[in-house]
Amino acid sequence: MKVLVVGNGGREHALAWKLLQSKQVEQVVCVPGNGGTASMERCLNLPVAVDDFEGISRYALEHGITLVVVGPEVPLSKGITDYLQDKGLMVFGPVRAGAQIEASKAWAKALMQEAGIPTARAAVFTEAGAAKSYVKSQGAPIVVKADGLAAGKGVIVAETVAQAESAVDAIFQGQFGSVGEFVVIEECLIGQEVSVLALTDGLTIRPLLPAQDHKRIGEGDTGENTGGMGAYSPAPIATPELMARIQTEVLERAIATLRAKGIDYRGVLYAGLMIAPDGDLKVLEFNCRFGDPETQVILPLLETPLEELLLACVQQRLSELPPIAWKKGASATVVAASGGYPAEYEKGKVITGIGEAEVTGATVFHAGTKLNQQQEVVTDGGRVLNVTGIGENFEQAIAQAYAGLKYIQFEAIYYRRDIGHKVVSAK
Structure with a gap:
């Protein structure tokens, strides 16, 4: 079978990598893919945008794609599954109505309350003044959320009322992209x-x-x-x-x-x-x-x-299907990011040491990378690489990830040196 994976991040590289381990998968096509998927055997990058539904469906139909797997939330929220299903394609990923569960925090909160799912106490606002009044009445710490998709950055845990009010203004002013019609304010949970x-x-x-x-x-x-x-x-x-x-x-x-x-x-x-x-x-x-x-x-x-x-x-x-089968042991990944992330950062920095990292036993999943004209792997995003290790326990898995990461270099590389500190310190 042939599988088409929509997306260009570390998640999509991991999906393609895992799919290609099966003898049943003849080829994986990544749309648009990244520098890592471009380098894998039986994997093809297709330079088509994730929201070019017509282009994706045309390729899939012409090339006998068995299954489309959608990675990112944005095309799902725009209805890629609905579109491709209408063309007769099999798609893994919810329809647009279902994707609201991520695309609108207000909609998801209402669904949780209707379903009786335990969740934080919250209120939804369409106007900054009312939101700020609510913040003052509740006090801090408090959580302020942009309603729409914000690439994982639309949640502000405000330690003071002033921080919460600033977050409300930032959201309504559109500082988290296209979001800004609603603000969800929640109690701050500890744990x-x-x-x-x-x-x-x-x-x-x-x-x-x-x-x-x-x-x-x-x-x-x-x-x-x-x-x-x-x-x-x-x-x-x-x-x-x-x-x-x-x-x-x-x-x-x-x-x-x-x-x-x-x-x-x-x-x-x-x-x-x-x-x-x-x-x-x-x-x-x-x-x-x-x-x-x-x-x-x-x-x-x-x-x-x-x-x-x-x-x-x-x-x-x-x-x-029988129960899902798992390997014993543990897994850990460390993200190598561009200097400046999650704020502004530069792209196009040449990456070296990926091969050496993988010789150590680590697996390197590409996230924000691409191949330049010289076929060098260069940075192309905020989160650049995921260096993953596995082992019999967390100490081994974490050690393997960091051992691989030591070989990877690019200008202004940044990564945390304490990934897994909770599970290691708990031992």
Whole structure:
């Protein structure tokens, strides 16, 4: 079979890498792909934009693509699945109505409340004055969220009322892209975050291994929010008992409520949760796609062929499959970013040492990279590479990732040196 993967990040490189491990997958086409996918055998980059639905469908139909896998949230929120399905293509990824669960935090909050899913107390505002009055009445710390898609950066944890008011102004002034019609203000929850990515065919939902992401730019989990600076899996805080609760109290309720709304949701439902010190759980947000960089630590531990799971979701026969099989051990990834990220940064810096890093046993997933005219790999984004290690335990996995990272060089490279500090210090 031939699979087309939409996207150009580390998540999409990991998806293509995992799909190509199967004897059933003849070729993977990445749209538009990156420097890493351009270098893999049986993998082709197609220079088409992720929102060029007509171009993607024409290529897929002309070249016998069996399955389209959509990585990013933006094309899903714009209806790529609806468009391609109308052309007769099989697509892994929810329809536009389902993608609202990530595209609108206000819509997702209403769905959680309707479904009885535990979540933070919140209020939604369309006007800055009312939002600021609410902030003053609640006090700080408090969480201010842009309603739409903001590339993982539209959430501000304000430590003071003044910071929250500034965040409200920033959102309504459009500083997080096209968002700005609504502001969601939530109580600030205390605890540890965990990411639970689940595969669903709209009827059955099965979680993948839980992961923990490091969203802050600075060591010690300080500084601005990013798209993610590193991750590890399986997250120890998500015990079997907690995962059973997440299955019944979160995942199954969400799918049942979507179905009751007439939404046939087939793809990934990604729950970002906060686990309080007393074990209480609440959903912070839902995403409608594979997480990044969580995918880069989950897929290396997956034993079940990925295409079997994705096809079962699309064909609504997930319940017929045996339990998902996993390798024993742990996985960790460290993000190498451009200097200046998540603010302004330069592109086009030549990257060296990737081959040497992989000789150590680490796997390097490309995120913000491309090939220049000299066929050199150069930086092309804020998060540039994900260096992933696996091992019998977290110490081994983290050590392998950092051992590989030592070989990688490009101008102004930045990475956190404490990825996995919670699981290592807990030992």
